[in-house]
Amino acid sequence: MAVCVAVIAKENYPLYIRSVPTENELKFHYMVHTSLDVVDEKISAMGKALVDQRELYLGLLYPTEDYKMFRKLHSSYTDVMCNPFYNPGDCIQSRAFDSMVTSMMIQVC
Amino acid sequence: MAQCVQSVQELIPDSFVPCVAALCSDEAERLTRLNHLSFAELLKPFSRLTSEVHMRDPNNQLHVIKNLKIAVSNIITQPPQPGAIRKLLNDVVSGSQPAEGLVANVITAGDYDLNISATTPWFESYRETFLQSMPASDHEFLNHYLACMLVASSSEAEPVEQFSKLSQEQHRIQHNSDCSYPKWFIPNTLKYYVLLHDASAGDEQRAESIYEEMKQKYGTQGCYLLKINSRTSNRASDEQIPDPWSQYLQKNSIQNQESYEDGHCTITSNKNSDSNLLSLDGLDNEVKDGLPNNFRAHPLQLDPSGDPSNSIDGPDHVKSASSLHETKKANTGIIHGACLTLTDHDRIRQFIQEFTFRGLLPHIEKTIRQLNDQLISRKGLSRSLFSATKKWFSGSKVPEKSINELKNTSGLLYPPEAPELQIRKMADLCFLVQHYDLAYSCYHTAKKDFLNDQAMLYAAGALEMAAVSAFLQPGAPRPYPAHYMDTAIQTYRDICKNMVLAERCVLLSAEILKSQGKYSEAAALLIRLTSEDSDLRSALLLEQAAHCFINMKSPMVRKYAFHMILAGHRFSKAGQKKHALRCYCQAMQVYKGKGWSLAEDHINFTIGRQSYTLRQLDNAVSAFRHILINESKQSAAQQGAFLREYLYVYKVNTYFGVDTKIIFK
16 A cells, blocks of 8 residues: 655655655655655644653645554564664664554555 | 745735727827837836825725825737737846846755755736736726827817827727727726827927816816926936836836737747757657656756757847847937936826826726616516526527637636626726725626626636635635635636636735735645646646745745756746756755755756856866766767766866867857
């Protein structure tokens, strides 16, 4: 169901970005980059009260996403983080993460 | 939107001004031609009144008009061709480039420090030319002629005879059923007789006596003696007389140009898109930002197989730019107004003041009163009886007769004396004299009538002007009805298929929203109107939308960058290479060094190509170099293509001084 998956670091650069190869990759890259503005907006609107936010899923930017998918992605991401050899800020190169993303993209395509 | 020179409160009244026609005898024309100007051009710099004027509205309230401007133009008997207008707009935009070394703003948003200029003068020139060159149509009366100046010279054999001839000519043009253009406001157009007197060569006594005769015949308020050309000798400019005409004449006005190839500009733009840098891919999927989803050449596609040598559209570029350069050269060589002294300038100013105060405004006042009386007398009949008889006897309206009419007005055509049109006329007159309260109520009434009759084009026009009047009303008694504008735009675009009118709505509405600080609505509005049919318009609107995003309270920097890239792409499709390069360079500031390598590569590649076409070879080389330096995530074929391009441009750059003509063939 997903055509493009991206993990963005705090400093706004992509740690991981992958799209279904048949599509125009450049287009997706641009879209993701631009949609960061909307993310920024939502974060700033939330205010300090939710700093320790359980609300990891900022809500649907566009109402087509699947919440379960996000959960899977997030748990794989925490796995990558837990890897003691992984330096935060590096690009994600874990094979397990890759295969999880592939499974997500193939799912309904 | 970028900051503009004029505020919206100045822009809108200046865009809708009373139109006056000018009909000159040959002798009078010869007199003004001594200054290399036609009569209408002579008046242009002086057509804004320096003092306030006042008039009485139908309720006998005194109404003060500030900063009134009038537009005097020669009568043209054919509406301007759309091809000619497009070419003019193209020239205006390419002629207006950012000045070298322009002081730019530094905007800090998050961790982005951007160096961009806050103003876009090319957009303002485009907008001004666009609004001025709109052809007159039947559903609105704002640019119909209210009056006609008949000009004859005192040095003619029989000036009085000449005046009657001119008067008959005007009558013929207006009432002859063959001439459907230009459009006149009312059947009884005001005629103002101007006797032009050459102060250096003419006989003063004779001029005065002729003027006396005219006053007897036409009344003191209906004529004027204008003395010009006082400069006696051709003094080689020991005093610097200012030349206020050059700024008006550089815009190669349509009225001055003789002939056009209608398809000329379309041919140029087609060639540009054929040898376009980006490959023509099939139709693409929907882009989430709400852009039209049928870009033929997708802006975000790289062309690995293209070769720089194919992309040189030098001849096309030179051709379209050369026309503007020629006219510029021609205009800078000529001195305008060489026979006029400063006293003459004052006399012309005085003339306009007199004309407006004693001729035009009383005429407008009288017309408003007449229309008002007509409307009140109609309202006297009981409303329900009137509407019932209308329904049963289907009134005097012309039902859809042919497909053409259907396309234009989507169903209904009103005869010129229809009461609904009278309301619209009255509303337009009030708007032209800046009486926005009365204008709003008339537009509102007219809108209701038109909507009831399902006359969509007329309704859209009334909605548009009602929204603008509501905004301009002093004291702001009601909030700006943005939904009126939205409905108008939608109607123009979808039902009437008239993009020119829709564009006007969007330009005005975006400016209003910007002045209220509603940047995201303005941006959405601008983006909605970008479409396939006009690259230049889409490019300019996208750029303005980008500026909206950056001017928001919390600037959306990435959206700014994205829309600048789209704008750059449309600019290059429209043949405006310098503007395209500028857009891409500004967008680059946002993407540089941020790790979005595919995007960065794409921008660098395009900058490289554009710089190459504009012969800025150093820029081209460094742009291509940037692609190669960083670790690339591109496919092998793509990387190979980049390397080839770099080597080619580098080679050309090294040999640059030697023999450029051979290399660039």
